[in-house]
Amino acid sequence: MSPEVKEFSAFAVQGLQVRTTNAAEQTAEAKIGALWGRYFSSPGAGASAVYGVYSGYEGDWTGAFDAMAGNEVAMGAAPQEGRVIVQVQGGQYLVFRAKGAMPQAVIEAWGRVWQYFSALRTDWQRCYATDFEQYLSADEVAVCIGVKPV
Secondary structure (H helix, E strand, C coil), X not given: CCCEEEEXXXXXXXXXXXXXXXXXXXXXXXXXXXXXXXXXXXXXXXXCCEEEEEECCCCCCCCCEEEEEEEEECCCCCCCCCCEEEEECCEEEEEEXXXXXXXXHXXXXXXXXXXXXXXXXXXXXXXXXXXEEEEEECCEEEEEEEEEEC
């Protein structure tokens, strides 16, 4: 199934954040799974729309990046103690949807992202600014990758 191109307005997400790399996430040094565990055991988790946000990219997919688990908040909101706020950039995103048990559905969607961008792309280039996971229900996720036309 091909991804859908969708325009998003900028929005803000508040939550817990870690810095990691894709290489580290394939080892015992993985941080993202534990990040989600901490998030869901914290007060206010899931109080509004739930997002995973990826930002602060150090170059491309091979470098370090920030991963956040959080909730959407009003633009300009002050962060709660122990939390950070990231502004997701407005613009064009390729949307990869998956439905099923979590976290397997998220893993499946990211697998499609990697497959899509591992092919020689002549239509879209990743921006490496902000990408996000939008949890649409308990068993549905949309992985949204910021892009620009080639």
